[in-house]
Amino acid sequence: MGQxxxxxxxxxxxxGSVTTPQGFKAGGLHCGxxxxxxxxxxxxxxxxxxxxxxxxxxNVFQAAPLQVTRESIAGxxxxxxxxxxxxxxACTGKxxxxxxxxxxxxxxxxxxxxxxxxxxxSTGVIGELLKMDRVRGGIAELPxxxxxxxxxxxxxxxxxxxxxxxxxxxxxxxxxxxxxxxIAGASKGSGMIHPNMATMLGFVTTDAAIGSEExxxxxxxxxxxxxxxxxxDGDTSTNDMLVAMASGFAGNDELHAGHPDYAAFAExxxxxxxxxxxxxxxxxxxATKLVEVQVRGAESDAxxxxxxxxxxxxxxxxxxxxxxxxxWGRIIAAVGRAGVPVNPETVDIALGDIVxxxxxxxxxxDEEAALVYLKGDTVVIYVDLHMGEGSATxxxxxxxxxxxxxxxxxxT
Amino acid sequence: MGQxxxxxxxxxxxxGSVTTPQGFKAGGLHCGxxxxxxxxxxxxxxxxxxxxxxxxxxNVFQAAPLQVTRESIAGxxxxxxxxxxxxxxACTGKxxxxxxxxxxxxxxxxxxxxxxxxxxxSTGVIGELLKMDRVRGGIAELPxxxxxxxxxxxxxxxxxxxxxxxxxxxxxxxxxxxxxxxIAGASKGSGMIHPNMATMLGFVTTDAAIGSEExxxxxxxxxxxxxxxxxxDGDTSTNDMLVAMASGFAGNDELHAGHPDYAAFAExxxxxxxxxxxxxxxxxxxATKLVEVQVRGAESDAxxxxxxxxxxxxxxxxxxxxxxxxxWGRIIAAVGRAGVPVNPETVDIALGDIVxxxxxxxxxxDEEAALVYLKGDTVVIYVDLHMGEGSATxxxxxxxxxxxxxxxxxxT
Numbered sequence: 001m002g003q004x005x006x007x008x009x010x011x012x013x014x015x016g017s018v019t020t021p022q023g024f025k026a027g028g029l030h031c032g033x034x035x036x037x038x039x040x041x042x043x044x045x046x047x048x049x050x051x052x053x054x055x056x057x058x059n060v061f062q063a064a065p066l067q068v069t070r071e072s073i074a075g076x077x078x079x080x081x082x083x084x085x086x087x088x089x090a091c092t093g094k095x096x097x098x099x100x101x102x103x104x105x106x107x108x109x110x111x112x113x114x115x116x117x118x119x120x121x122s123t124g125v126i127g128e129l130l131k132m133d134r135v136r137g138g139i140a141e142l143p144x145x146x147x148x149x150x151x152x153x154x155x156x157x158x159x160x161x162x163x164x165x166x167x168x169x170x171x172x173x174x175x176x177x178x179x180x181x182x183i184a185g186a187s188k189g190s191g192m193i194h195p196n197m198a199t200m201l202g203f204v205t206t207d208a209a210i211g212s213e214e215x216x217x218x219x220x221x222x223x224x225x226x227x228x229x230x231x232x233d234g235d236t237s238t239n240d241m242l243v244a245m246a247s248g249f250a251g252n253d254e255l256h257a258g259h260p261d262y263a264a265f266a267e268x269x270x271x272x273x274x275x276x277x278x279x280x281x282x283x284x285x286x287a288t289k290l291v292e293v294q295v296r297g298a299e300s301d302a303x304x305x306x307x308x309x310x311x312x313x314x315x316x317x318x319x320x321x322x323x324x325x326x327x328w329g330r331i332i333a334a335v336g337r338a339g340v341p342v343n344p345e346t347v348d349i350a351l352g353d354i355v356x357x358x359x360x361x362x363x364x365x366d367e368e369a370a371l372v373y374l375k376g377d378t379v380v381i382y383v384d385l386h387m388g389e390g391s392a393t394x395x396x397x398x399x400x401x402x403x404x405x406x407x408x409x410x411x412t
Numbered sequence: 413m414g415q416x417x418x419x420x421x422x423x424x425x426x427x428g429s430v431t432t433p434q435g436f437k438a439g440g441l442h443c444g445x446x447x448x449x450x451x452x453x454x455x456x457x458x459x460x461x462x463x464x465x466x467x468x469x470x471n472v473f474q475a476a477p478l479q480v481t482r483e484s485i486a487g488x489x490x491x492x493x494x495x496x497x498x499x500x501x502a503c504t505g506k507x508x509x510x511x512x513x514x515x516x517x518x519x520x521x522x523x524x525x526x527x528x529x530x531x532x533x534s535t536g537v538i539g540e541l542l543k544m545d546r547v548r549g550g551i552a553e554l555p556x557x558x559x560x561x562x563x564x565x566x567x568x569x570x571x572x573x574x575x576x577x578x579x580x581x582x583x584x585x586x587x588x589x590x591x592x593x594x595i596a597g598a599s600k601g602s603g604m605i606h607p608n609m610a611t612m613l614g615f616v617t618t619d620a621a622i623g624s625e626e627x628x629x630x631x632x633x634x635x636x637x638x639x640x641x642x643x644x645d646g647d648t649s650t651n652d653m654l655v656a657m658a659s660g661f662a663g664n665d666e667l668h669a670g671h672p673d674y675a676a677f678a679e680x681x682x683x684x685x686x687x688x689x690x691x692x693x694x695x696x697x698x699a700t701k702l703v704e705v706q707v708r709g710a711e712s713d714a715x716x717x718x719x720x721x722x723x724x725x726x727x728x729x730x731x732x733x734x735x736x737x738x739x740w741g742r743i744i745a746a747v748g749r750a751g752v753p754v755n756p757e758t759v760d761i762a763l764g765d766i767v768x769x770x771x772x773x774x775x776x777x778d779e780e781a782a783l784v785y786l787k788g789d790t791v792v793i794y795v796d797l798h799m800g801e802g803s804a805t806x807x808x809x810x811x812x813x814x815x816x817x818x819x820x821x822x823x824t
Contacts, residue, residue, distance in 0.1 A: 060748035061756050061772075091744065093773055126741035127774040238745055315727065315811075316819055323820025329538035332503065333650055336472035344473050360473070361505055362539040399727075400820075401813050407728055408735025408812075 009174060010268035013182065016171020017153035021182040021207040023047045023247030027145035027152050028159030031138025033086030033124065033131060041138040042159030043107065044203060045080040045146055049117055050245035052078035053216035055223050057240035063090035064100035065120040066241060072104070072119050076212035078245050079113035081203060082142075083160050084135060085188070087124040090238040099130045106139045111146075121201050121241050123162055123188060153186075160188040160201055163406075168279040174208075174268040176252040176261040181208040183265070185272045189280030202227060202242040202276055208265060209248035210255040218266055219244050226273035229305065229394045230281040231313050242273075281395040286402030290395065291321055292380045298390030303340040308394035310338040311381060318399035324374035326367065328356035335383060346386040351379065359386075421586060422680035425594065428583020429565035433594035433619035435459045435659030439557035439564050440571030443550025445498030445536065445543060453550040454571030455519065456615060457492040457558055461529055462657035464490035465628035467635050469652035475502035476512040477532040478653060484516070484531050488624035490657050491525035493615060494554075495572050496547060497600070499536040502650040511542045518551045523558075533613050533653050535574055535600060565598075572600040572613055575818075580691040586620075586680040588664040588673040593620040595677070597684045601692030614639060614654035614688055620677060621660035622667040630678055631656050638685035641717065641806045642693040643725045654685075693807040698814030702807060703733055704792045710802030715752040720806035722750040723793060730811035736786035738779065740768035747795060758798040763791065771798075 019026050028042030054073045056066050072078060082103055089096045100120050108115040122130070146152065157167040171184035187202040204219075223242060248254075255265055282290040293312045298304035311317055314334040320327035328349050335342060335349075349357040352373045354365050373379070379398075431438050440454030466485045468478050484490060494515055501508050512532050520527040534542070558564065569579040583596035599614040616631075635654060660666075667677055694702040705724045710716035723729055726746040732739035740761050747754060747761075761769040764785045766777050785791070791810075 058749065059745060060754045061744055091741070091769075091772065091774060126745070238748065315815075319816055319819030322816065325820065329503070332473055333471060333538070336650065337470065342472045357503075360503060362503060399816060401816050403727075404731055404734065404811060404813050404816060407731030408737065 009264040010172040010271055013171040013173055015150055016182070016184055017150060017169045018044055018156060018184045018186050018203060018205045019148045019153040020171045020184050021205045021247060022249035023207055024205045025146040025148050025152065026156035027142060027147060028155035029138060029141055029145055032134035033084055039155060039159035040086045041084050041135065041142060042156040043080055043082045043142055043146065044156060044205060044245070045111055046078065046245055046247050048247060049077035049079055050247050051210055051212040051215050052076060052243065052245050053212055053219045054119070054241060054243045055220055057238060059238050061091065061238045063088055063122060063239045064092060064096040065089055065122045066239065067097065068100045068104050069119040069121065069241065069243065072116055075116050077117050078119055079117040080107065080111060081119040081121060081243055082107040082139070083121040083201065085123050085160055085162050087122060087128055087130050088126045088239050089122040089130050090126045092127065092129055095129055099132055102132065103135060103139070106136060107142070110139055110143050119243055121243070123160065123201055123239055126238065157186045160186065162188060163285070164189050164283055166283055168276055170272050170275040172268045172271055174264045176208065176250065176255070176265060179250050179252045181250040181252060181265065182206060183208070183268045183272050185276050187276040187280060189283050200227065200240045200280060204242070204244035204269070204272060206244070206246045207249040208246050208255060209250060209252050210246045214256055215244055215246055218269055222266070222270045222273045226270065226277040229308065229392065230277045231309065231394070231396045278395050281397050284397035285406045286400040287397030288322065288400055289376065289398055290378045291318070291397055292378065293383065293394045294380060295383045295385070296391040297385040297387055299341045299388045300390040301392055302390070304390040304392035306340045307335055307338040307383065308392045310334045311383065312394040312396035315399055318396065321374060321379050322398035322400050324371050326351055326354065326356060326365070326370035326374060331381060331383070332357060341387065342385060343387055348384040348386070350382040421676040422584040422683055425583040425585055427562055428594070428596055429562060429581045430456055430568060430596045430598050430615060430617045431560045431565040432583045432596050433617045433659060434661035435619055436617045437558040437560050437564065438568035439554060439559060440567035441550055441553055441557055444546035445496055451567060451571035452498045453496050453547065453554060454568040455492055455494045455554055455558065456568060456617060456657070457523055458490065458657055458659050460659060461489035461491055462659050463622055463624040463627050464488060464655065464657050465624055465631045466531070466653060466655045467631055469650060471650050473503065473650045475500055475534060475651045476504060476508040477501055477534045478651065479509065480512045480516050481531040481533065481653065481655065484528055487528050489529050490531055491529040492519065492523060493531040493533060493655055494519040494551070495533040495613065497535050497572055497574050499534060499540055499542050500538045500651050501534040501542050502538045504539065504541055507541055511544055514544065515547060515551070518548060519554070522551055522555050531655055533655070535572065535613055535651055538650060569598045572598065574600060575697070576601050576695055578695055580688055580695070582684050582687040584680045584683055586676045588620065588662065588667070588677060591662045591664045593662040593664060593677065594618060595620070595680045595684050597688050599688040599692060601695050612639065612652045612692060614685070616654070616656035616681070616684060618656070618658045619660065619662040620658050620667060621662060621664050622658050626668055627656055627658055630681055634678070634682045634685045638682065638689040641720065641804065642689045643721065643806070643808045690807050693809050696809035697818045698812040699809030700734065700812055701788065701810050702790045703730070703809055704790065705795065705806045706792060707795045707797070708803040709797040709799055711753045711800045712802040713804055714802070716802040716804035718752045719747055719750040719795060720804045722746045723795065724806040724808035727811055730808065733786060733791050734810035734812045736783050738763055738766065738768060738777070738782035738786060743793060743795070744769060753799065754797060755799055760796040760798070762794040
């Protein structure tokens with residue numbers, strides 16, 4: 001969908017995944033952390049030390065693996081990232097830290113790379129210690145499962161899921177210096193059943209030649225307009241992590257701000273992250289549809305972001321969308337409490353093509369058409385403040401009975 | 413419960429209401445704004461110009477009656493407040509403003525007082541014009557219905573409700589200069605069905621002698637720790653308003669900061685507002701229980717307030733409480749994203765008497781006892797940061813299937 005926004009400088013690669021970029025292998029298996037037989041341990045490995053960058057949750061309580069990964073990425077290079085699902089290794093104290101360091105060193109040894117070049121990610125139950133015997137067993141088997149095939153990538157994408165209903169992956173190609181560069185990603189999203197899952201993980205691979213500092217700068221910029229603009233229920237987990245690795249195998253001149261194709265790479269990276277972020281929102285707990293809020297005409301992009309996030313996060317708006325209720329009163333009430341400058345006389349609101357408010361005054365609209373539109377699987381809410389040039393887009397989902405059912409479930 | 417917090421300097425008056433303080437009459441009737449036969453127009457009238465103060469919603473979009481009431485209260489004196497339910501007269505443009513001014517002048521004329529001493533409040537559907545013919549008819553009948561009896565006060569309390577399940581009123585007495593002073597209040601809370609209700613209204617009457625500036629100062633202080641510490645779904649309405657009127661009939665020396673009984677009056681006012689605020693939270697849409705979050709040991713009261721509001725507003729915490737799930741992981745995750753200083757190593761969390769986390773480490777607890785406690789009609793979550801002296805309490809409710817059902821309902 002991002003392609004609709006501007007002239008596409010990238011091409012989506014059908015069936016592309018994290019192993020499509022040259023130099024990467026991946027894999028996954030079931031080691032016994034999940035009660036089911038679904039995969040719960042996976043890894044991405046690069047043939048060479050890849051330029052690496054990471055962005056992390058802003059939650060004060062950060063899980064042990066985040067500390068280990070920060071340490072590894074501080075060196076600027078990664079050979080691999082090892083991920084488990086089923087247990088977040090969060091709020092687990094000194095033992096949790098020791099376990100995260102052991103995951104790093106054990107996998108580094110298993111594939112013969114320095115421990116300082118391995119990142120660790122965990123997602124799952126908070127406050128319980130990892131079953132390290134099972135993790136060790138899985139790590140021993142994992143190297144033999146690594147490959148570049150679509151199936152190997154699929155094993156990885158499956159291994160990072162918790163209560164997600166679908167796996168999330170995407171790959172695009174961009175032409176840089178006449179060379180074809182691939183940018184791919186995989187993510188897992190919001191599931192918080194039983195008793196409490198730590199939410200978002202994202203992994204990006206590319207064969208572009210780019211330095212780790214440049215990659216980090218771009219990753220942060222892109223995260224602000226993609227992963228940081230989605231919300232399922234406003235809660236921020238203790239384990240959120242996005243890690244990017246660049247092998248350089250595409251053979252382009254190293255990318256930097258002055259490079260003629262820099263913008264093309266940045267746009268490709270943005271699209272990959274937007275697809276992964278929207279997939280997380282659409283697959284939000286209990287969600288029946290994707291909701292997109294586009295704000296324009298704000299005093300600044302920051303104002304527009306604050307308004308977009310307030311509207312997308314409103315339980316009243318989310319419930320109305322679930323009920324296919326064209327309830328613009330709740331949208332304008334959310335706009336008005338976002339805490340940023342708004343002219344109460346100049347707001348337009350539309351649901352898809354259906355205009356409900358112009359210059360802050362109600363407009364008669366076709367309720368039947370609105371009902372049909374809101375029953376679709378994607379709902380776009382447009383807000384125009386007519387104050388300036390600021391704009392932003394946020395993504396979320398509707399609030400449903402299933403959200404309550406899932407999150408009210410007893411821990412058993 | 414407020415009484416539990418400190419030596420009570422006030423006494424609750426059984427069956428007390430807004431007409432218990434000397435000098436006040438009230439009443440209500442059905443004029444036809446609600447589809448049901450329930451009351452939808454009411455008023456409180458003071459025999460003399462009462463010292464008056466008001467606090468209003470922070471929403472950028474403020475309904476027409478708020479502008480009119482601000483204007484009246486700017487004069488410092490009120491003889492009356494006229495209230496309708498069923499229609500919020502919000503986002504109704506110039507006609508809405510004209511209608512609000514007409515409500516004020518028509519009722520002022522009907523009871524023979526200056527229009528500038530009448531406040532106007534509305535709650536109900538946003539974006540629809542008032543049916544003024546019905547409002548006029550009601551205003552013509554209302555003076556004959558005014559009285560000081562409990563029944564007359566009850567008519568008023570009923571007239572301000574929208575989808576509230578129960579009326580909300582309280583009265584206390586305080587001794588000032590050896591004189592018995594009454595402080596009473598009525599409120600209506602969160603109902604947002606059909607299609608969108610503007611939420612909270614509160615009215616306080618007292619026979620204390622106090623200047624309007626002093627009353628305004630106290631009302632703002634008290635609102636910050638009562639009405640501003642409740643949340644049902646985080647949405648702030650366009651019509652929220654709290655109006656206080658003081659007749660002075662108790663005959664005490666005029667209250668000011670230096671008065672020996674000033675603290676007693678302030679505490680009585682705080683208790684009245686706390687009872688009304690908690691009643692709104694407990695009667696939140698779809699709520700099955702009242703949730704109270706007590707934060708202590710924060711760097712400052714402001715930090716404690718931010719944390720208490722983040723926890724009480726978390727959809728995950730609210731869903732877990734509905735499910736009687738002792739899900740402390742969600743509580744600590746909310747504490748960690750409140751955006752204020754928290755030491756990740758020193759947090760204690762308890763549900764009632766059941767300690768689940770000490771110094772940020774999980775504590776084994778009796779799941780059965782936790783289940784029994786969480787199934788009760790009031791749940792208290794304690795958070796101690798062990799950082800400083802800051803403390804705060806917030807109130808809310810659980811997130812239930814009924815909340816979604818109510819707010820997903822089609823407008824018909």
